[in-house]
Amino acid sequence: MMSTSIYNTDASTTDNYLNHTKGVFSWLFTLDHKRIGMMYLVCVLTAFFIAGVFAMLIRFHLLTPEGMFMTQDQYNQAFTAHGAMMVFLVIIPGVPAALGNFVLPIMLGAKDVAFPRLNLFSWWLWVFGLIFFLLSLAVGGLDTGWTFYTPYSIDKTSSMGGVIPALAGAFVLGFSSIFTGMNFIVTIHRLRPAGMTWFRMPLFLWATYATAIIQVLATPVIGITLLLLIVERSVGIGIFDPAMGGDPVLYQHFFWFYSHPAVYIMILPAMGVVSELIAVHSHRHIFGYKFIAYSSIAIALFGFLVWGHHMFTSGQSPLMNVIFSLITFSVSIPSAVKVFNWLATLYKGSIVFNAPMLYGLSFIFIFTIGGLTGIHLGTLATDVHLHDTYFVVAHFHYVMMGSALIGFIGGIHHWWPKMTGKLYNEFWSRFAAILVFIGFNMTFFTQFMLGSKGMPRRYATYVDVPELQIYHVISTIGSVIMAVGFVITAIYLLESIFRGRKAPRNPWGGRSLEWQCASPPPWNNFDEQPVVGDCYDFSVLEWDDEEQGYHWKEGVAHPGEEESEIE
């Protein structure tokens, strides 16, 4: 027997997960997925701002060909810190840990994830990972680049002393990722409600599921790689060190076998978010549900077969190069399919240009460019020219930052009313979204040209090609615009917590289960697990002027409800 409390949670009650228990320890040792999600969100965004500061240092330094204000050593540490923090602390945990943890169980109508303690442990591992990284900065600095290539990273006379703590930090963060993945796989398999078959799940869950598969399968490889590096550097076993008969290129195979699937860990959840954003904010049933779902799985699986495309000029044999290049093109197709399906979702929709939708549209625009430039890099003849140049830097910023991060921020805006119970300032949110979009493209589009014209990666100076300065200057100006956009975002989001309007249960008109509990959700989400129907069928919702949100239409049965039971 369904209780109506599920769908019409008493809005007058103020007891929710935020205030249910008080005190720092009730947060630090909580088992509640919503609190863990919020802690992750705060931590990840803090790491994002710190790593962003390093990025600004880099961009300002490169305003002149001789370098503005950093020494070579400082510059090398800056780009290493920026890359390592962004990859391991921000983008890989990003959407799954901060948004997924919060939203996933509620989307399933469940009380929590399958393993709440493991979830808390994942968060603590993230914190330890951060501490190790900070330790590495203190214990001699880190200047190997986030890729830790050998022999540089094992040569104590070349690289700085903070390598081993940094490797340990990445190792610990790897486990944080693995446990989150395990948790999500089991939760999605076991805790789905009645009516939610695999092909009735919201697409965000398909994306999260595909991501979790990669997390569990691929991350142990980087764990072992990092351990081997630690042992090589400290004890000198000789596996990667050519002075002892080892093979430094073997390290690259180890590293990229994880790190390529890792980039799909970064992008798939953001694509899942975008599916939700596009559908909900254009009030349209998603187009091609099955194809989008299958494409997530296809990307996850194909992603394991292409790691060698990071090594086309590393001395890899031509046969391997040809094989990897061919398979690399296969990965581009499922991503293209998604973009076409999202466009078709917009067709005959009712599109509102609020912040979440602006981020969703930005994603499509930017990911199109990022994905298309991947073709230049996957093609052998052109990659020889473009590898290890700013073209690569531009490409991966387009997909990792302009797509994955923007999807993340779009998701934050989309679920912000649900997570905090507050609405942010509409005008400033749209303004900041546009600033970020313009700033991003200005920053990174010029870097494509820098790369193809001859600017190598990881260069602190470019005195032999001073004619490229104009591109660097435009790029830096763009980064300032983008930074301003992010700062404005931080301000209005924080402001909304203290002074924002109270959010209705369903401000956007979403149909997935999280929009049917209160904003913010109560401590245990739902009293009973509801039955679900098609979560993209928005026709059952209607606008309520009084609460300034959407609610279930009067007279329309909920799934599983008998006609006679309708109030």
Add this chain to the structure above:
Amino acid sequence: MMSSAFSILFGTTVGNPETFWLPEQASTAAHSVDITFVLINWICYFFFAAIVSSLVFFCVKYRRKSHVMVTDGPTHNTTIEIVWTVLPLLLVIVIFVVGMRGYLDLQEAPEGCYEVQVTAQKWSWTFDHPQYGATQVAELTVPLGRPVRLLMTSKDLIHSLWIPSFRVKMDVIPGRYTSLWFEATKLGVFQLNCTEYCGKGHSEMLAKVHVVPADEFEPYMVKLASEYEDMTSEQLPAYAINRLYNRCQSCHTLDGTVSTGPSFMGLWDRVNTGAVKFTSGESLSSLLGSMTEYGVPENYIRASILDPQKHIVQGFLGAMPSFQGQLKDKQITAIIEMFKNLEDLTDADGNITVNRDGTPKE
């Protein structure tokens, strides 16, 4: 024939000057690489335009006018899904084939290449011309219109040699040989970069490629190989530190730091006074002077370059290889003169302050 069709279609020609995206083409391979690049670009422009214009069009036409939910849009269409899966797949396979063919051309070095041996190390490029016995540091001279093959290895870390105008790149790996080939089609000076991060001096590990007419190449090389022969002893130190020191660089520093071998800083003083102890327990002073093995300190230095294992300095492992056959007599003399005058050639941090012709460096 195909490539001429592409040329006409995309407006590129052999020897293209710098374009919006790419530097000038200065090698035979650059043309096919650029054709591939331009082909991909135009396909990308097309798809970008199609996607973004649909995006903008839909956003304008279907913008929200009321809160009423719309229900008449399609939710799936298997035919169109198949179309927009298969067509891009066919397109990328075409791109792959074009790219693969261009790539394989870059791999297969033709017969009769002129060979240059490249040694990369932190943070300089050394180019040896075995045919002439000449060595160049931080610059590479090659003949126009003749295929050149670079056989490369590194002394320490992974570096990567990139000549943007030739569109060639290959990593340079310690303990292993890698190679690339090119045939220059334009006279001039072209940039060469290290493009695999190698630490502090990565941004400064640069070189220049000088392409000279084929008939000028041989005389220039012959002259280079023996440039020290006509030098006076005052000119030798500047020559040695610019042309020869890089071979010693990976083990012997100029700033006093003890590395695999002793530092060159203050070495002449130590050798001259015989204040060097060997692992055998002997000290150099007992080997200098009349009726001894070496007599004068210069002989000891000469011997330690040609037969370094004979007397190993205490505290070191004896890792130095012999340079027998690699250095001519006068080059060894130049090195000895370099030691004697080291203070005039370097600063306190071990940086070289003098050019090869004796003029001070900036």
Add this chain to the structure above:
Amino acid sequence: MTTAEHHHHDDQIGHIVPVKFLTLICCILLVFTAITVWVSRYDFAEINISELNIIVALLVATFKATLVGLYFMHLRWDRPIIGFIFVGSILLVVLFVGMALTDSTAYQPDIVKGDTPKVAQAIDELKH
């Protein structure tokens, strides 16, 4: 209410493997470990089939891993999909190691010949 498909699982604890059986498997594993150690000391070159060393070692290792997977990891009594997942991981390992080895084999001719000083020194020390 959890989904209908696992109502009956709520009451069961799950298949219990008798300790005696596990001990038996453990003993078999120990026996094969002893075989591996013995084989490593016996140089098959004496009977002119020196490859047998590595073949025997790998066969024994595969057999032991299979026992561990089937019995210690409970795959024998689990649903087939669990076994497929395990085998899938093995396939990924094969893919990775296979590709990496193929690549390194291809560039063996380009490796600088001879031992580096450190390697020569290490071999020296081993001999004494």
